[in-house]
Amino acid sequence: xxxxxxxxxxxxxxxxxxxxxxxxxxxxxxxxxxxxxxxxxxxxxxxxxxxxxxxxxxxxxxxxxxxxxxxxxxxxxxxxxxxxxxxxxxxxxxxxxxxxxxxxxxxxxxxxxxxxxxxxxxxxxxxxxxxxxxxxxx
Amino acid sequence: xxxxxxxxxxxxxxxxxxxxxxxxxxxxxxxxxxxxxxxxxxxxxxxxxxxxxxxxxxxxxxxxxxxxxxxxxxxxxxxxxxxxxxxxxxxxxxxxxxxxxxxxxxxxxxxxxxxxxxxxxxxxxxxxxxxxxxxxxxxxxxxxxxxxxxxxxxxxxxxxxxxxxxxxxxxxxxxxxxxxxxxxxxxxxxxxxxxxxxxxxxxxxxxxxxxxxxxxxxxxxxxxxxxxxxxxxxxxxxxxxxxxxxxxxxxxxxxxxxxxxxxxxxxxxxxxxxxxxxxxxxxxxxxxxxxxxxxxxxxxxxxxxxxxxxxxxxxxxxxxxxxxxxxxxxxxxxxxxxxxxxxxxxxxxxxxxxxxxxxxxxxxxxxxxxxxxxxxxxxxxxxxxxxxxxxxxxxxxxxxxxxxxxxxxxxxxxxxxxxxxxxxxxxxxxxxxxxxxxxxxxxxxxxxxxxxxxxxxxxxxxxxxxxxxxxxxxxxxxxx
Numbered sequence: 197x198x199x200x201x202x203x204x205x206x207x208x209x210x211x212x213x214x215x216x217x218x219x220x221x222x223x224x225x226x227x228x229x230x231x232x233x234x235x236x237x238x239x240x241x242x243x244x245x246x247x248x249x250x251x252x253x254x255x256x257x258x259x260x261x262x263x264x265x266x267x268x269x270x271x272x273x274x275x276x277x278x279x280x281x282x283x284x285x286x287x288x289x290x291x292x293x294x295x296x297x298x299x300x301x302x303x304x305x306x307x308x309x310x311x312x313x314x315x316x317x318x319x320x321x322x323x324x325x326x327x328x329x330x331x332x333x334x
Numbered sequence: 335x336x337x338x339x340x341x342x343x344x345x346x347x348x349x350x351x352x353x354x355x356x357x358x359x360x361x362x363x364x365x366x367x368x369x370x371x372x373x374x375x376x377x378x379x380x381x382x383x384x385x386x387x388x389x390x391x392x393x394x395x396x397x398x399x400x401x402x403x404x405x406x407x408x409x410x411x412x413x414x415x416x417x418x419x420x421x422x423x424x425x426x427x428x429x430x431x432x433x434x435x436x437x438x439x440x441x442x443x444x445x446x447x448x449x450x451x452x453x454x455x456x457x458x459x460x461x462x463x464x465x466x467x468x469x470x471x472x473x474x475x476x477x478x479x480x481x482x483x484x485x486x487x488x489x490x491x492x493x494x495x496x497x498x499x500x501x502x503x504x505x506x507x508x509x510x511x512x513x514x515x516x517x518x519x520x521x522x523x524x525x526x527x528x529x530x531x532x533x534x535x536x537x538x539x540x541x542x543x544x545x546x547x548x549x550x551x552x553x554x555x556x557x558x559x560x561x562x563x564x565x566x567x568x569x570x571x572x573x574x575x576x577x578x579x580x581x582x583x584x585x586x587x588x589x590x591x592x593x594x595x596x597x598x599x600x601x602x603x604x605x606x607x608x609x610x611x612x613x614x615x616x617x618x619x620x621x622x623x624x625x626x627x628x629x630x631x632x633x634x635x636x637x638x639x640x641x642x643x644x645x646x647x648x649x650x651x652x653x654x655x656x657x658x659x660x661x662x663x664x665x666x667x668x669x670x671x672x673x674x675x676x677x678x679x680x681x682x683x684x685x686x687x688x689x690x691x692x693x694x695x696x697x698x699x700x701x702x703x704x705x706x707x708x709x710x711x712x713x714x715x716x717x718x719x720x721x722x723x724x725x726x727x728x729x730x731x732x733x734x735x736x737x738x739x740x741x742x743x744x745x746x747x748x749x750x751x752x753x754x755x756x757x758x759x760x761x762x763x764x765x766x767x768x769x770x771x772x773x774x775x776x777x778x779x780x781x782x783x784x785x786x787x788x789x790x791x792x793x794x795x796x797x798x799x800x801x802x803x804x805x806x807x808x809x810x811x812x813x814x
Contacts, residue, residue, distance in 0.1 A: 205404075206401045206742075206743075260584065263584065271520050271523055305772075307774060311580050313405070314404070314405075314583070314587065314599070314603070315599060333404070
């Protein structure tokens with residue numbers, strides 16, 4: 197089962213992601229975003245991109261991180277296949293993403309995710325592991 | 335379900351009484367039926383949240399097409415005092431200067447209808463659309479910055495349309511105070527190859543026929559004639575505008591913590607209008623607004639070329655001319671009368687359209703008698719309305735009215751509702767030929783995903799916020 201599901205928000209797209217640890221949560225969130233954008237089966241992990249963000253607490257950190265993740269596609273036309281969190285605490289996160297540049301002949305864009313919003317964003321510890329909730333502008 | 339109390343004021347107005355941290359009451363314009371739908375999401379709560387922002391004047395307003403957004407509701411209008419009031423990127427929206435443009439042609443319904451497949455195909459191939467669509471133009475940075483400063487004027491200077499078009503665009507197609515230095519490299523990067531592209535989602539280009547005239551005199555003055563073919567374009571500032579919004583949200587979320595403004599929703603992050611942060615956002619926002627005007631000006635040019643080619647006509651025979659161009663995601667510094675005094679305010683319109691009355695100094699001389707044209711698109715394949723602004727709008731809503739039908743179904747619910755249906759075929763049966771770049775878009779944009787446009791229009795007309803002039807019916811549509 198995928199570690200995420202989407203939920204309804206009138207004009208937008210809501211996402212709930214789970215993870216065993218915060219690191220796992222961040223990794224799953226990035227993959228979820230690209231699983232919605234494209235068919236990950238057709239994306240190869242040929243290149244590496246380093247992501248480094250800061251934030252004031254978990255929600256702020258998550259949003260700043262997703263902002264960077266989305267810029268890979270929106271700004272650099274690059275598709276993420278997998279990501280590994282190297283270091284993370286409540287205020288900083290470093291990760292290494294692997295993927296490749298968007299190629300119109302090879303990849304299909306299913307859905308554009310244009311931005312991540314602060315509206316009702318939440319990161320919380322559950323009985324087992326962690327859960328994050330965000331709403332995207334699409 | 336929203337837990338906000340609502341008090342009915344009259345046939346078309348509900349009040350959100352001032353409670354808790356609200357600085358002013360809220361007013362929602364709606365009919366009974368529209369209000370029942372609105373009460374089911376959190377948009378009334380969002381009206382109340384906006385009422386908590388510093389410097390808000392008179393009311394936090396919502397138009398009848400309101401639906402749940404993030405931060406501000408979509409369909410929200412709020413004005414702030416220049417002294418002590420705030421500007422909020424979330425109150426403008428991600429797609430800065432998303433808006434509509436309407437052009438009339440000399441063509442008649444019966445000439446175009448037999449050739450509609452040819453026309454729609456030509457538009458689809460000639461006008462760049464779809465996810466991540468790139469234009470035929472890739473701008474060097476220096477030229478892109480000129481677009482940001484000059485807006486539609488840049489497009490006209492470069493051969494897209496004519497100088498006469500500018501007076502039929504809100505603010506002449508160029509918002510003052512644009513400073514490209516306030517725009518990040520990331521935003522410039524996203525904008526370099528998207529000017530002159532329609533984009534995806536709810537953006538569209540529609541071939542329409544003038545079906546009904548409500549006000550003969552005004553319609554004639556605007557050049558709108560029954561049975562003639564028109565084109566409506568709905569697009570905005572593309573990735574550049576989104577990046578500007580996103581950059582400033584990130585910055586202002588930190589800023590509000592620093593200066594100690596407490597917010598019910600971080601998406602309402604803001605800065606005092608007179609602060610360096612506030613001014614900088616306004617400069618960047620103006621850049622994105624200008625980009626959007628250049629974008630729609632170019633889309634219009636290519637629309638003309640596509641029609642000429644498909645129909646084998648000269649520009650003169652086609653006679654395509656701009657009726658008007660409005661923005662519906664914007665913040666503007668405007669003069670209004672509050673409690674008998676003339677004041678300058680920063681009016682946020684997020685999913686709302688300016689509706690200035692006859693005689694308003696901001697309007698070109700040709701609109702002095704008619705009032706400002708207001709363009710309201712319906713859902714895919716329904717058609718659109720042309721209205722004009724009124725004095726009542728100036729008095730009650732800071733010269734604002736609705737912007738569209740407004741969503742009722744989420745995108746996911748719309749996809750579910752369209753499972754197993756041939757949407758393109760259904761639209762054809764209704765007399766609308768649709769071509770879409772992405773498979774999913776049609777399903778997300780099915781007509782029942784939106785409120786009944788006629789009902790939304792009847793509310794703004796009935797409440798006196800704008801007056802109906804004409805209704806147009808769609809015959810062809812291209813979606814991103």
